[in-house]
Amino acid sequence: MRCLTTILINLIVVIVLLAGIEFYFRLAPAGESAPGVRGGGLWLYVVPYMGFSARPHSHYSSWINTFTNEVIPANVTTNNHGYNDRHDFSFTEPYRKAENERVVLFTGGSTGWGTGSRSVETTVSGRMEYHLNSLQKDLKYTVINLAMGSWIAYQEFLGLEMWGASFQPDWVVVMDGHNDASVGCAYSQGVMNPLYFPLIKSYVDAYLSGTGRPVFYRGWLENEVIKRSVAYRRLTGKSYIRNPLVYDESNKERDEYRKAIIPTKLGEARQMLAFYLKAQEAILKLYPTAGYILSTQPMTNRFSGEFTDVYDNMEDAEAHRAAATNRADDLEIYLSAHADEPCNTVTYVPSFVYIYVKGAIELERLADRVRAQGRLVEYHNMGRLFPDDHASRLPYFIDPAHLSDKGADVLGKFYAERILRAGRR
Numbered sequence: 001m002r003c004l005t006t007i008l009i010n011l012i013v014v015i016v017l018l019a020g021i022e023f024y025f026r027l028a029p030a031g032e033s034a035p036g037v038r039g040g041g042l043w044l045y046v047v048p049y050m051g052f053s054a055r056p057h058s059h060y061s062s063w064i065n066t067f068t069n070e071v072i073p074a075n076v077t078t079n080n081h082g083y084n085d086r087h088d089f090s091f092t093e094p095y096r097k098a099e100n101e102r103v104v105l106f107t108g109g110s111t112g113w114g115t116g117s118r119s120v121e122t123t124v125s126g127r128m129e130y131h132l133n134s135l136q137k138d139l140k141y142t143v144i145n146l147a148m149g150s151w152i153a154y155q156e157f158l159g160l161e162m163w164g165a166s167f168q169p170d171w172v173v174v175m176d177g178h179n180d181a182s183v184g185c186a187y188s189q190g191v192m193n194p195l196y197f198p199l200i201k202s203y204v205d206a207y208l209s210g211t212g213r214p215v216f217y218r219g220w221l222e223n224e225v226i227k228r229s230v231a232y233r234r235l236t237g238k239s240y241i242r243n244p245l246v247y248d249e250s251n252k253e254r255d256e257y258r259k260a261i262i263p264t265k266l267g268e269a270r271q272m273l274a275f276y277l278k279a280q281e282a283i284l285k286l287y288p289t290a291g292y293i294l295s296t297q298p299m300t301n302r303f304s305g306e307f308t309d310v311y312d313n314m315e316d317a318e319a320h321r322a323a324a325t326n327r328a329d330d331l332e333i334y335l336s337a338h339a340d341e342p343c344n345t346v347t348y349v350p351s352f353v354y355i356y357v358k359g360a361i362e363l364e365r366l367a368d369r370v371r372a373q374g375r376l377v378e379y380h381n382m383g384r385l386f387p388d389d390h391a392s393r394l395p396y397f398i399d400p401a402h403l404s405d406k407g408a409d410v411l412g413k414f415y416a417e418r419i420l421r422a423g424r425r
Helices: 002-027 124-134 153-163 178-182 197-209 220-228 230-236 266-286 303-307 317-336 349-372 390-396 405-424
Strands: 045-047 051-053 059-065 070-077 101-108 140-145 171-176 291-296 377-381
Touching: 101 124, 101 153, 124 140, 124 405, 153 171, 153 266, 171 178, 171 266, 171 405, 178 266, 178 349, 220 230, 266 291, 266 317, 266 349, 291 349, 291 405, 303 349, 317 349, 349 377, 377 405, 390 405
Parallel strands: 101 140, 101 171, 171 291, 291 377
Antiparallel strands: 045 051, 059 070
């Protein structure tokens, strides 16, 4: 009885302690993000075909300016499919377009989505719509934001195909290049793969393809018991689930899921660039009667440091083409010198520069070829709109890739002026 009493008292003490711990954490601030927006990201909500999107009806209340450490207040709420747009999307209910209305579809990555913008009105698409309607009064322009964080160009193509037709677009504006230049090698996701592909593939392979009688949501402790206990395996019929992930050990980000990779070499940047251009060609085929503006997303890097003299003589077409050809040849030599190095967050720069810069050159050539066939297609490198040196570009950005409201207005106005100029022509 004395032993039983001692055991009972200790059990009560343990229960009281556990209850106290639980009670404390129930009262303490949660400090957790809602599923799908962990860490403020836009990319963890799984969707069919496009892979992932921001979570529907999610609210974003602030951004961080990494150059000034300023907290930027925001009031951004996503629509029914995670896009930063006032309209809900449906592929079965066509948008009711007014007789004098013109619709512009805008797509890109997180910069186009609006990371850094205080509201839907201050995104690139929001400012484009404002300037389209303020610079003329004969037509009503509506700009639909189909950009999404972390998307590469082929995901943009799928998003445009999925949701764009119901809006009967008159124009399509594409602004990308950064994600296609970074996802494949900087995050080592491999050729053609979107961000987080190796992560999702590992879960599917481990739980569905790699074990009999798969059980979802298995905890680490049970998995370790299955690994070590023959009796447990035979009684339950369960198999140990191995972790097939390969990690980038050079990646210093806090979240493990951001480090999952497919081993890739820098030389595969050539295939990554080819896939980027394939996506752009597919985008151009979607709406053959619409006008198109293809463009390269700007960054804070000194513009002439990456593009050298490519745009120094734009009034002289021959000189511009010669400079672009010379820069493209230099990039081939640069990449070849690093072709056998593994892709990771330390070594990726030659691949990024190759895809980002040569991608801009090849995108301009693609626009020229399609325009020669009678289509209304333009290309613009949006980095040219800002001062050349790094320090002078910073007020237009909140971090190396994302725009401030001031930067978004510059781009939105430029796109609007090009669309109206083409309309008058």
